Amino acid sequence: MVTPLPIVRDLLPEQYALVATQALYFVIAFLAITFLGRAVFSPLVARLLDRRDLDEHAKRPLLKLTNAVVYFVAISAAFGFAGFTGFLQSLATIAAAGTLAVGFALQDVIKNFVAGVFIYTDRPFKIGDWIEWDDNSGIVEDISLRVTRVRTFDNELLTVPNSTLTDGVLKNPVAKEKLRLQFLFGIGYDDDIDQATEIIVDEAEAHDEIMDDPGVTVRLTELGDSFVGLKSRFWIDDPSRSDFVKTRSEYVQSVKERFDEAGIDIPYPIRTLDGEVEISGSPSVDHLE
Numbered sequence: 001m002v003t004p005l006p007i008v009r010d011l012l013p014e015q016y017a018l019v020a021t022q023a024l025y026f027v028i029a030f031l032a033i034t035f036l037g038r039a040v041f042s043p044l045v046a047r048l049l050d051r052r053d054l055d056e057h058a059k060r061p062l063l064k065l066t067n068a069v070v071y072f073v074a075i076s077a078a079f080g081f082a083g084f085t086g087f088l089q090s091l092a093t094i095a096a097a098g099t100l101a102v103g104f105a106l107q108d109v110i111k112n113f114v115a116g117v118f119i120y121t122d123r124p125f126k127i128g129d130w131i132e133w134d135d136n137s138g139i140v141e142d143i144s145l146r147v148t149r150v151r152t153f154d155n156e157l158l159t160v161p162n163s164t165l166t167d168g169v170l171k172n173p174v175a176k177e178k179l180r181l182q183f184l185f186g187i188g189y190d191d192d193i194d195q196a197t198e199i200i201v202d203e204a205e206a207h208d209e210i211m212d213d214p215g216v217t218v219r220l221t222e223l224g225d226s227f228v229g230l231k232s233r234f235w236i237d238d239p240s241r242s243d244f245v246k247t248r249s250e251y252v253q254s255v256k257e258r259f260d261e262a263g264i265d266i267p268y269p270i271r272t273l274d275g276e277v278e279i280s281g282s283p284s285v286d287h288l289e
Helices: 006-011 014-051 056-081 085-105 107-122 162-167 193-206 241-262
Strands: 130-133 136-143 147-151 157-161 178-187 217-223 228-237
Touching: 014 056, 056 107, 107 136, 107 147, 107 157, 107 162, 130 162, 136 157, 147 162, 157 162, 178 193, 178 241, 193 217, 193 228, 193 241, 228 241
Parallel strands: none
Antiparallel strands: 130 136, 136 147, 147 157, 178 228, 217 228
């Protein structure tokens, strides 16, 4: 039970002394708890975020959320310290009812907010990464607590709800320091497999952007209707999508040119149609190709 301070009782009438004392207690408690939270709790959270090597854009909203928690705790504790327990209980009841109503109305927003927190903490991708999900792909330009903005390779800006990226399967080809690529080369059935394999390996080893360790591997993986499939698997260092497209294009072109020099064909499908065509006034034509 809060009693009026003697100095306040001397300065104010009795009916105002208690209210003034409670207001003074509220201000003192609020300032003290706020100072303590901003001086101790907020820096502690900031150090924890630094240990996780979060980007600056990711730390900013989390620190704002931490400060909001500090202010909420300071207000709640100050009401209790000042003796406004009845008001605090009424406020808690109203806040609970309001939270329930807002929760139903903004459940999608809250879902995306929680997903944004998971993106910040789990770090499945960061700004500048090339990501793929569903039938979409692009470069991450911005990450907020509600949405992630992705620039497609056609220069379109996609605003993606964070829950879309956390609820499904997301592919990040550049998450690691190196990336394995593969390409299927088709040669004719009459061509020399060993010679074609040697050309594929030589051109990979000669390319500056293709890693020597681990080295390129070539395996016969397919016997198609019109070709023999040799799949080349090779690695590039510090990948980005531009490096990936450029490196693979240059590599495939150099192999194609060497195949041409060696007389190795890259066959195209040939379809043979067998049947009979009836032409009025003419004999039938069998085995039309």
